[in-house]
Amino acid sequence: MGKELMRSPLGRALGLGSAKHGVEQWRAERVTAIALVPLTVWFAAASVVHMNSDYATAIAWLRTPLAATLMVLLLTALFCHTALGLQVVIEDYVHSGLKVPLLVAMRFGCFALTVAGILAEMRICSGV
Amino acid sequence: MASSTPQRMRPLSPHIQIYRPQLTSVLSIANRITGVVLSFCAVALVVWLISVAAGPKAYSTIHGFIRSWFGQILLLGCTYSFFLHLCGGIRHLAWDAVYGFELRAIYTSGWTVVVTSAALTLITWTACMRFAR
Numbered sequence: 205m206g207k208e209l210m211r212s213p214l215g216r217a218l219g220l221g222s223a224k225h226g227v228e229q230w231r232a233e234r235v236t237a238i239a240l241v242p243l244t245v246w247f248a249a250a251s252v253v254h255m256n257s258d259y260a261t262a263i264a265w266l267r268t269p270l271a272a273t274l275m276v277l278l279l280t281a282l283f284c285h286t287a288l289g290l291q292v293v294i295e296d297y298v299h300s301g302l303k304v305p306l307l308v309a310m311r312f313g314c315f316a317l318t319v320a321g322i323l324a325e326m327r328i329c330s331g332v
Numbered sequence: 333m334a335s336s337t338p339q340r341m342r343p344l345s346p347h348i349q350i351y352r353p354q355l356t357s358v359l360s361i362a363n364r365i366t367g368v369v370l371s372f373c374a375v376a377l378v379v380w381l382i383s384v385a386a387g388p389k390a391y392s393t394i395h396g397f398i399r400s401w402f403g404q405i406l407l408l409g410c411t412y413s414f415f416l417h418l419c420g421g422i423r424h425l426a427w428d429a430v431y432g433f434e435l436r437a438i439y440t441s442g443w444t445v446v447v448t449s450a451a452l453t454l455i456t457w458t459a460c461m462r463f464a465r
Contacts, residue, residue, distance in 0.1 A: 289367045
């Protein structure tokens with residue numbers, strides 16, 4: 205059924221209903237989840253292999269184009285998914301005036317960690 | 333007028349605490365708790381990457397912590413949280429695609445998540461022991 209059929213003419217005229225972009229966050233959480241399935245499994249498997257690696261071996265692995273690419277993709281998808289997940293948790297349990305500052309701080313934290321992680325990976329690639 | 337109304341807490345209807353925990357409700361909250369735990373693991377991942385970028389000294393400090401008994405317990409918790417959230421997440425994606433909503437299917441997939449995540453944790457740690465030698 206078309207969504208316009210579900211709405212009354214008055215409701216349409218008054219602009220009632222959802223904010224029209226709520227579904228995007230829900231969808232982004234799922235899309236990042238799908239991306240994270242191969243990325244996290246790759247990292248978990250690589251962690252097992254490099255469990256006892258010395259510094260030189262670990263850095264040589266992180267410098268390979270495949271590992272560097274996947275690491276940046278992992279960081280991006282991971283913190284996007286984390287931010288969306290934590291947002292729902294905060295919205296569900298924090299009802300005080302702390303809610304909005306907490307949401308903003310969490311977002312800032314996720315952005316900062318993404319940037320820090322990518323910069324660390326770039327520094328590893330360019331030779332410490 | 334409004335000030336004459338006595339301020340008191342409104343009665344609340346019984347909430348989740350009166351219900352016996354079921355597989356469905358336990359897995360639902362477990363998915364959320366493991367998600368929060370994994371947020372901390374994500375921070376740890378960035379700390380580890382920064383330690384690699386910082387040089388051999390920072391790297392050996394971090395690895396010394398990971399190899400300590402406390403680090404190993406944390407890592408085991410992270411591993412199980414990861415696999416539980418991964419398997420639970422795949423179950424949620426199936427639901428989002430409108431698969432497996434019958435009560436039977438919900439319980440089958442629920443127990444599959446519990447058993448698979450435990451098995452994957454066991455397999456991962458067995459593999460770790462092998463590579464650690």
